[in-house]
Each structure stands twice: as C-alpha cells, then as structure tokens.
Amino acid sequence: MPLINVIPGEKIPTAPLNTRLPVWRIPGWLLLVVWLARGTFRTVVLAARYWWITGPVAVSWWLAETHGWPVLLGVFVGLVAVGVTWWRLHPVSWLRFGWYPAVAQIRRLWIYRRGWTPAMTACGLVGVHGGDRWVPRLLGVRSNRWGDRVTVRLLPGQHPDDWAKAAPRLAYTFQLREARAYTTNRPDRVVLYFARRDPLTGTVRHLPVPAAPDLSNLNLGVREDGTAYHMRLTGSHVLIAGATNSGKGSVIWSMLRSLAGGIASGLVEVWAFDPKGGMELAAGAPLFTRFAYEDPDSMAGVLEEAVKRMRQRANRLRGVTRQHTPTVDEPLIVVVVDELAALTAYLTDRKVRDRIRESLGLLLSQGRAVGIHVIAALQDPRKDVLPFRDLFPTRIALRMTEPEQADMVLGDGARDRGAVCDLIPETSAGVGYVVLDGVREPVRVRFSYLDDDDVTELAATYARGGDR
Template sequence: MNGGRQMRRHARKMRRYGLQPMIVINRDDQLPDVAAVVIGRVLWRYRSELAPISSGIVLALVGAVLHVAYPQWWPLVLCATVVQASALVLFRERLGLSRLERWYAATAVMSAGAWLTLATALGIAYRPLPQLLVGGVLVLGVPWWVHRRRRAKVRVDRQIAAWPEIAESIGLTGSRAQSAMVDVWGWRARFALARGQTIQDVTAKVPAIESALGTFRGAVRVYPTRDDKANRFELRVLDHDPHADAIVWPGPSVSSIAEPIDLGPFEDATSARVLLLRRHGLFGGVAGSGKSGGINVVMGNLTACRDVVIWAVDLKRGMELQPWASCIDRLATTPEQARALLRDAVAVLEARAASLASQGRRVWEPSPDLPALVIVIDEYAELADDAPESITDTDSIARRGRAVAVTLVAATQRPTQKAMGKGAVRSQMDVRVSFRVRERKDVDLILGQGMLAAGWHAHTLNAPGKFLLSAPEHDVPRRGRAYLLTDQAVAEAARRHAELRPILDEISRTAIEEARAGIALRSLDVADSSTSVPATGKEDGTSEAILWAMLSGAPDEGTPVSHLIAGTGMSRPWIYQRLRDLTKTGRVIQVSRGRWRAVSKHSE
C-alpha cells in the first residue's frame, strides 16, 4: 500500500521537472487480467461447442429471475413455448432446415420451455429440476456436438475471422464481415464494403475468392443484400453442388392459376415459385438445355388447376406436347391449326374485354366456370417461320391478354427480333426463364438488356435443367434446377388431371363461333355457292353455304349443333337433315355426340 503511494509521488515529481517517469509493471497484478483475456478468447472461439452448456446456464438464470419476480407468469411461458415449437415444425421453407433438424429444434424448445415453466412456478431448486436441467443439457447436447451444421459453423467462423487477410490479398481491402450463417448446402455471409467499393468489384473477384477460400470452381455466388445498399453484399458459398443430380418432380404445387408455380429448388433449398396469372412467360436456352423439361413442369402444374383451360401450339407435329393431349383443350400441330387457334384466342380476349366493360369490371377473375386461358407455344421461332401472319395475333394477346386472363407462355432457343416477330411479344414477357445459352450475348436476349453485366451468367450453367429466373419477385440472379418429369410421370399426371379439366366459358365459346361464322360469310361468294358447296338437293343455298363453311372450319373436336343452328339461323331438324345428307356422301363426320365437322382432304 505504502509502496504504491511512494511510486505515484515519485512519478509526480519527475513530471514536475519535465522528466518521463519509468513505469514498473507488477507481473503479479497483470496475471489476472491476462487470464481473463485468454479465457474470454477461448470461450468466444469455442462458443459453438459450448452452446448447450451456455443455454443451460442462461435457462437457469432466467428461471430464477422469473420465479422470484413473476411466478404467476408460468402459463405465458408455456404458451410461448408451444407457439415457438409449432413454428419450427410448420415453417420449414423459411427456416431452411431439414425435417430432422426441425424436429430436433422443436424437441429442444419444448424441453427447455417445459423446464422453464416448472422453474417459474416452483423455483430452480425444486427437486428434481436441477437434475433434469443437467441431464437435458447432456442428452440434447450430444446431437448438437456431432451435427454437421455445428461443425460447419465452426469452420465458417474461422474463415470469417481470416477475411481481412483474404480481402487484402484479392483487392477488397477494408471490407469486413457483418454476419454469417450455415444453411442446407453451404453458408452465406453479409459483408460491408470499404468506401468506393461496389458489388461489381466483388463480382469481378469471384474466381479469386474461390481460390482464397479453397472451394471448387463455381461454388461462390455474390448477391445484393435485401436492403439493396450499394456498400453491402451477400456472399454465398456452396460445400457441394446441390443441382449436380436431377431432382424428381414431387407433384403439382398449385390447384389454381392464382397460386405461384414451383419450377424447382434454388441453391439455398427454397422453391423457385413464380406466378403466371396476368403475366406472360418466356423460356429460352440452347437445344438440350432443359427448356422442354421446364415446359413440362409448367404443364404438370397447370393441368392440376381447375380454373385453367390450356391451348397449345407444337409445330413439331406434337412431339413435345402430345403426351399432355388429354389435358389440352386444343392442340395445334400444323401452321393452319396454329393460325386458327391464335385467331380464336384474339376473339376470346375481345369478347371478355367487352363483357367486363359492360359490367363495369376491370379484370377477369378465373374460376372453374370462368377459367383463365393459357396458350403454350413450343419453339416459337417455328411459328414465326411457318405462320408469320399469326405473329400479329400473338402480339395482340401479349399486349391485351393480361386483364382478361389470357396468358402466353412461349419457348424458343434464341428470342431474337426475327424469331419473335416485329411486334411487342418479347417486351411483354414478365417472366423470363433462361436455361444454358451458348453465347454470352444471348443472356440479354432472353432475360433483358443489361442482365449479363448485372451478373446473370446463364452461359455458365453446366447441366440440363439449370436455369436463372427473372420475374417481378425474383430480381437477383439465383440458380435453380427444374424438376425432372419422366415419360411415365407425364403419362400418370395427364391421366390423373384429365378429369379435372374445365371447359371454356360460354362468353368465350360464343365469341369463337361468331368469329368463325363471320370469317365464313366474308370468304363465301354466295353467287358461286352452288359450285363451292356439295349439293344436297335443297333450295336454300345461302344457309347451306354458311353450314358448309362452319363445318369446314371446325376444329378437330368438331362444332356443336347448337352453334350450327345459331350460325345458319335454321331449325334443328333442318340442320340434322343436311348433316345426314352430307354424311351419306362422305363429306361430314360426327366426331362425338352433338359435334360435327367436315372430312379433311388428308382423311379423304
């Protein structure tokens, strides 16, 4: 005590005379401080390993405080425990945990909550609560200590601790880690950039980051943060490629067009869900990149919806979409059929728009009685080459189809201006799905101008089915992989969903028939009707001309008799008499009950 006072007095005298006092360190006084620092560092370094023990200590302290201050709160503690455990079981996708991990976490929460409830009501010293706490920490701690994710968390913490050296070696000096967490297939961390650095600088350093972290090529992803700050970025590192193998389709994810369709999982195990109601979609990529697989996923979900009528155009003679024929209301496999289908689609949207206007409504709400109409076109470039006049109709559908629930989904290899026509089709596509492309410039063709420079590198996708999804709710370049539907899965889904298919609403059906009747009237030369229409021995040439035109322009499934009556203005007996006469001469066939059409030249 006296020695300390003498040293301080001596130091004051030396400073008075302008001299620097010599500081003598007492090593015995310093040892406790050094030990505290070492212990603190060890505890921090091994905080993951010590988490079960730390949780037990915190639980005991909280129980003691609650018992002394608020013992009547035990029902609230019990309710909070049940809510937390239920959330862990139910909200699996948002948490990014596997089923086993969720049940372990729920068990731990329930055990801790039950103990805390009893400790709040009875006190932590009430037997056998102390023994239960120690035993629970040991039993529930074993899975934690041996679990892969905990070990990965320790490894990630060490990599994050080494980030300042990594950042200096790759040219990102001054950047620092803010947070990190381990997920299903790797880990991700949030970083702050030094002044003047941008996320574009980080994107250019991705190969260097992979080398510094010792990962495999293509394991590192760089994304903007959710708050979209210019001086922040999120780094995602994969331990292995989660999309290395094909992922079997689990079945439809929707029962209504108003729900987002699950195309496949992203690399963080979340679902690539996209809404197609009032949006047009574009699927692009080179041959063999997985476009047809992506279309199959869309078809598998749409066919499960009771409020969607599906029309399809497949000019490869139905090679891709024919397996879904039992669920497709109309399938066009020739240029002539494609022209008729798209012309009828325009008639539908115009009739629906007129109906909405007369009712003072702005949008068509899909239902089983008033279904949405989705038109799927495989290899859109073939349509532009073989039926170029139909591009005007697709352009009209793209511009005006949203409000009336007429949706266009097109697939093509390279959606150039020539392939998509000179209209506004491509610019109206809200949903863009890019599979692998051969040339870097094709990224901007499919996803939009400037997307390549923004980090949407579809040319680096290295397996069929891998894709990048651009949509209003997906504005970050995250890799996904489309589900795989085998031929057997397609056949089974088509058979199962065929019974769910709705029919087109009366407004749309009437519009189609009226449009066909109008075309027939415009194309007929009534004066030459006797030479252009098969003779039936009757005198009403005009009505017969209209009848023959409607039968000749009928789709493969035929035209209902009710529409023939409305188009000709004649009675039902008159219609059936003419149909019998035409059938005898081999000009007309009955497709199904109440539906007729002319025999095609090919059939003849």
C-alpha cells in the same frame, strides 16, 4: 468529424514511416496505463464479439472452480445426451437451430474471418479513404447443408455489381465451389452465397400435384440452396430459352403438372401450339382445350381466336376489376408455344408470320390483366427472332452455346451477376437461371423431369374436365 467514425469497415494497419519526429518525454507509468487500457478494451471487444467461445469457456471455468471437475464433466455429458436426443426425435429442428448455427459460427471464424483481409485485397474490394485502406466488414454467416450465406457491409463507393463480378474469384479464394452476390432490403449490405455442395447434380423427380393450383406459388423444382423453387404465374408471361436438349420440356411439363389440378376442375384452360407437328406436346393432348400443330395458318387462326377471347373478357371486366380472378366460368387461359421461333422468324409465308406476330404481341401486352398468360420456348434468343422478348416478365435461360446469349435472354449484365448459362454441362438438362422483372440477381434452379410415361399418366389422370 474524424474519418474513422464514418467508414463502415475495418482499417488495415499500416507500417509506420521511418521519419524523424520531435522527442516527447512521456513518463513510463503513463505509457503503461495507456497500454493496459488499450489491451483491456480490445480484450472486452473480442470477448463480446466471440461470445459463443468465451461464454462456454467462462461457464466451464466457473463450474470447475466452484463445483469441481466431476460436475463439469456431468454437465457436458448431459448436454451431449440432450443434443443426441433432440437429433433423434426431431432432426429437422436440430439441424436448423442446433447444428447449422454452430457450423456457421465455426466457418465464420476459421474459413472466412481468418482469410478475410487477404481475400478482399486480392479481389479488389478494399477501399482507400484519407490515405488509409479499409476492408468491408463481415457481419454474419448462415449455413445449411449446401452452402453459406455471408452478409457483408458495403464500403462507401461500392456497388453490388462490384461484388457480383468478384464473386467467382472469391469462391476460388476460399476454396469453394461457386459464389454469387445478392442484394438485400438494406442498400448498405450484400449477401454472398458460397456453395459447398450442389443439390442440382441429380435429376429432380416429378412433384406432387396440388388439388387446387396456387397460381402465385407454383412448385416447379429445386433451387441451388436446396429449397423448393416456386414461380408466380399470376400477372406474368414466361419465356424459356435454351439449346437443344437443355431441358425446355422439363420446364413446360413441370408447369403443366403444377396446373393439372386446375385443368381437371376446369379452372385452367391450356391452349397448346406445337410447330413440330405435335411431336413434343402430343402426349399431353387430353390436358389441352385447344391443340394446334398441323400447319402455321391454323395456328395463326387459333391465336387470333385467343385475342378475340381476350377482348371479350376485357369488355366484361372493364370498370369491374383490374385483375382477373379465375373461375370455372372464366378460367385462366395458358397459351403454351413450343419453339416460338418457328412461328415468328422461320416461316416463309410472310402474311401468316405477320398474323402470328401481331396476335402474340397483343396477348403479351394486354393478356395478363384478363387472365391470359403465354409460356413460350425457343432455342435462338436473338432480337430479330423474338422482337417482343421484353414483354416476358419471367425469363428462364437454360444451357446456352455462347456466353452473350445469357444477356440476350435475361437482360444486360445477367452473366456478370452469375448466370453462366454457357457453363452448364450437357448432362444437367433442366438446370437454368431464372430472372424476374424488378429482381437484379438470377436464381439457379433445376426443374423437375417427367419422362414419357409420366406425361402419359398425367394426361390420363388429370384430363380436361375429368375426375381424378
């Protein structure tokens, strides 16, 4: 089979070699026919590929020739009036189905298609097969207010990690803010997200509290593409890591605010641990079923009580169900630990430290199925500080001080795939990257911010067992 039929890309033309070949006499009329056929074929292909240009041009020409220029002008004015009316009456659907699709096609042609081959060549994404150079095929562009999603077909031998590493260079090549590569359901494609503007520059105010929390879809903030960010708590534990003033409190309080409706109704119990003497979490004390902050020994005792509760519940559910469903009688238990390293690494009392480590290890390894979930925050992500970090399916990395810390929290290669936690500005508290088990690419998120007054109001309004 010819090679051209098996390479899913576009061949880069090469200059002919200056060699002496045998002379073949070809009739002029045959050469003319070949040229005409080739030109006709290419014209048809280009007309079909850019139908959104050739179609309106052809229709406009037909109207002008058949009915005259006044009719064409009237049709144009009518379409403009329809578009303006649509925009005024329902701007959301106008942007989604009218404006942004047009922007995507224009940017595909003028920004990406025009410089596609030079960009691929400069960033090392060109493949060589059979002595010819091939460029990955640009399949489509989708745009919104914040950026562009560019779908590309991979060449043989390419891997999504190749595109993840090249994404920052591609962003600068196309003169855009930022770029990241994402996999799709199809293994032969990759999606490049190019950010034109950043929706995460401003503070995200606290979000509405649902009457009944959806544990598989907690609304916590805003993604980098401007859409709402939802987190799944069911069947998961959450690890939050970040430097001082990186916004770990924003993540914790965003989650507690999303759960507040369930706390008030008794569907959710929160067991809070604050090794800083209660300085971080005391404002939300009315939300907590258990609040341990006085000394490590008492905190170890409460954790052991949680383990006992877990085993009792496992005995009741054994043979009945494999996944706990929260009820008022059997509520979901959320164990919130602020500054986990103070309990697992920095304690001088070895016996107490070992008790805490043992209890946390049991909760992390056995608690999810029976409805006990751990949310833990810390500053130091080293392995000797948190030996069981791999037991957290959901990991959040906020601003870090060193580049390698992103991989410590999110997994090997996370920074190469776009989680540049060390480049998050100090002014962007609450901005971080989220990685889920089974998902390769990190998601950039800004969590909502609750100030002291917001936390006090939340605790008073949704106090445990209270009425809203």
